Amino acid sequence: MKITKILTYTVLTLLAAIFIVPFIWLIVESFSPVSDLGFVIPSHFTLAPFYKVLTNHEFINSIYEGLIQSFGGTLISVMFSIGPAYIFSRKKFKLRLYLLLSILFLTGFPVFSLLIPEYIFYIKISLYNTLIGDILFLGVLNVPIDIWILKNSFDQIPQSIERAAFMDGASSIKSLFYVFLPLALPIVSVLIILNFVVNWGNFYVPFILLSSNHLLPIAVEIYSFFGTFNVRYNELAAFSIIYTIPAIILYMFSQKYMIKALSGGIKG
Amino acid sequence: MQTAINRKLNFKKNAIFLILIPTFIYLIIFFIYPIYLSFKYSFTNISLYDISHYTYIGFSNYVDLFKSHGFQNSLYITLLFLLVSAIFGQMFLGSIIAYLLTITQKYFKLIVTTIILIAWATPQVTAGIMWYSTLSYIPTGTINFFLSSFGFKSINFLSTKTAIYSIMLANIWIGLGFSILIFLGGIQNINPSIIKASYMDGTKPFTRFFAIIFPLLKKSIITDLLLITLFTLGTFTLIYVLTAGGPAGSTNLLTIYQYHTAFSLFSLGFANAIGVIIILIAIVLSTIYLRFIKVE
Numbered sequence: 222m223k224i225t226k227i228l229t230y231t232v233l234t235l236l237a238a239i240f241i242v243p244f245i246w247l248i249v250e251s252f253s254p255v256s257d258l259g260f261v262i263p264s265h266f267t268l269a270p271f272y273k274v275l276t277n278h279e280f281i282n283s284i285y286e287g288l289i290q291s292f293g294g295t296l297i298s299v300m301f302s303i304g305p306a307y308i309f310s311r312k313k314f315k316l317r318l319y320l321l322l323s324i325l326f327l328t329g330f331p332v333f334s335l336l337i338p339e340y341i342f343y344i345k346i347s348l349y350n351t352l353i354g355d356i357l358f359l360g361v362l363n364v365p366i367d368i369w370i371l372k373n374s375f376d377q378i379p380q381s382i383e384r385a386a387f388m389d390g391a392s393s394i395k396s397l398f399y400v401f402l403p404l405a406l407p408i409v410s411v412l413i414i415l416n417f418v419v420n421w422g423n424f425y426v427p428f429i430l431l432s433s434n435h436l437l438p439i440a441v442e443i444y445s446f447f448g449t450f451n452v453r454y455n456e457l458a459a460f461s462i463i464y465t466i467p468a469i470i471l472y473m474f475s476q477k478y479m480i481k482a483l484s485g486g487i488k489g
Numbered sequence: 490m491q492t493a494i495n496r497k498l499n500f501k502k503n504a505i506f507l508i509l510i511p512t513f514i515y516l517i518i519f520f521i522y523p524i525y526l527s528f529k530y531s532f533t534n535i536s537l538y539d540i541s542h543y544t545y546i547g548f549s550n551y552v553d554l555f556k557s558h559g560f561q562n563s564l565y566i567t568l569l570f571l572l573v574s575a576i577f578g579q580m581f582l583g584s585i586i587a588y589l590l591t592i593t594q595k596y597f598k599l600i601v602t603t604i605i606l607i608a609w610a611t612p613q614v615t616a617g618i619m620w621y622s623t624l625s626y627i628p629t630g631t632i633n634f635f636l637s638s639f640g641f642k643s644i645n646f647l648s649t650k651t652a653i654y655s656i657m658l659a660n661i662w663i664g665l666g667f668s669i670l671i672f673l674g675g676i677q678n679i680n681p682s683i684i685k686a687s688y689m690d691g692t693k694p695f696t697r698f699f700a701i702i703f704p705l706l707k708k709s710i711i712t713d714l715l716l717i718t719l720f721t722l723g724t725f726t727l728i729y730v731l732t733a734g735g736p737a738g739s740t741n742l743l744t745i746y747q748y749h750t751a752f753s754l755f756s757l758g759f760a761n762a763i764g765v766i767i768i769l770i771a772i773v774l775s776t777i778y779l780r781f782i783k784v785e
Contacts, residue, residue, distance in 0.1 A: 259628030331723040334764035338526035361519040412620030422612035424726040472610035
């Protein structure tokens with residue numbers, strides 16, 4: 222008994238240590254006065270890389286683009302998901318199960334394989350390399366999973382509340398707006414955060430659908446910075462930290478709901 | 490008269506279904522239509538040089554694909570990657586680690602879980618850069634720095650032979666948190682008296698896990714398997730930043746192979762055929778997993 226306990230703690234401590242290792246370079250390098258790709262313990266620590274990154278116009282613009290694209294995509298996906306989620310949660314109708322299953326299918330769809338047809342399609346309808354095209358595709362990718370998360374959360378809100386409103390003569394749509402939505406507000410706000418983080422972390426959509434420098438969001442900017450000749454790695458590390466920390470904090474905050482909704486999602 | 494009133498009432502009752510229409514139009518234009526396009530273009534010789542002129546060439550893209558060494562290699566790497574990284578690394582190890590976490594002290598559990606979750610929350614571009622500088626051989630990365638300072642020989646983690654294991658490791662690192670969350674939830678739902686009874690019987694911890702807990706986690710296992718298999722099949726960013734499919738194609742997953750075919754070889758028809766194969770693998774694997782749920 223005692224040996225298994227010691228063994229358990231040792232294994233888990235080792236695991237946690239291994240999980241921290243990749244962060245070491247990022248953190249040490251971001252405070253280093255000189256640029257190293259490999260791991261070098263710097264002579265002294267400095268905030269200069271952060272200062273340099275935050276005064277670089279191109280980087281600031283990419284943060285701004287990242288914010289606009291992530292928020293734009295989020296707004297569109299949440300707007301388009303609330304109505305269908307409400308209907309799937311509350312109404313029984315003929316095609317319900319088939320529609321739900323197709324939404325589930327799209328939730329798990331290997332999206333990357335669609336980017337090349339989407340790219341051709343976008344060139345033909347001249348949405349390629351436009352902000353709105355990028356936002357529309359980021360938005361559509363999250364609609365299926367948002368419908369699932371919202372539907373499963375709406376299932377938890379008791380129906381009796383809207384029935385009472387319905388008895389008082391409110392129509393279905395009125396009861397959705399005035400009675401139901403205020404109750405669903407906490408779930409919707411968590412979903413907004415979650416969508417934002419997913420879009421913020423999305424690299425391949427803007428990477429393939431955008432090409433002008435001034436449109437590239439932070440995720441792509443970091444990658445291109447990493448690939449250029451003569452990279453200043455300490456600035457790259459500082460820039461990556463600025464990019465990563467908000468994502469980690471917001472993700473930690475909203476992950477619980479996502480797991481609940483996803484594991485509840487399969488039983489439909 | 491009566492029917493007119495009924496119709497009006499019915500319309501009022503059903504008006505809410507109109508909400509579905511904009512969403513479905515949106516999904517059809519930007520999601521379903523590209524799925525159709527990827528099938529359509531996979532039967533053509535469309536090229537990046539001129540996307541408005543192409544001819545239908547039947548199945549010859551697929552025939553060429555299955556004949557090409559690059560594709561066979563890529564398919565093999567992808568399936569190996571799925572097996573080791575998703576099924577063994579994330580699902581199997583994930584369930585064991587989740588179980589070990591439940592038998593440790595509260596704060597210890599919180600700290601270890603948080604560390605694992607931070608890895609999961611890290612954006613993939615950052616993760617790729619971090620892993621590159623951690624595993625790097627020349628210049629000396631973090632791991633080799635520690636190895637050589639303890640007097641060991643440096644190891645080239647990103648060589649033709651070893652790179653495949655490195656991307657598996659990096660992918661397990663980023664994906665493990667998700668599986669652990671699913672399993673922690675699943676273990677919580679197991680009736681505690683069952684676990685207590687096994688303590689009374691004096692079952693060994695090892696047997697307790699595999700004979701009692703693992704079978705009871707069936708629902709979590711299938712949910713987890715389905716989602717992580719699909720996530721792993723669609724992995725692009727982490728591996729693209731870390732190795733870009735190299736060296737010498739040794740980490741050329743199907744997604745990266747598809748990207749290179751489209752944007753380095755300009756052969757969009759061929760790339761769409763690869764995309765269709767990725768979609769088909771996803772459909773086949775999810776149908777198999779969902780079959781298991783239906784049996785329940």
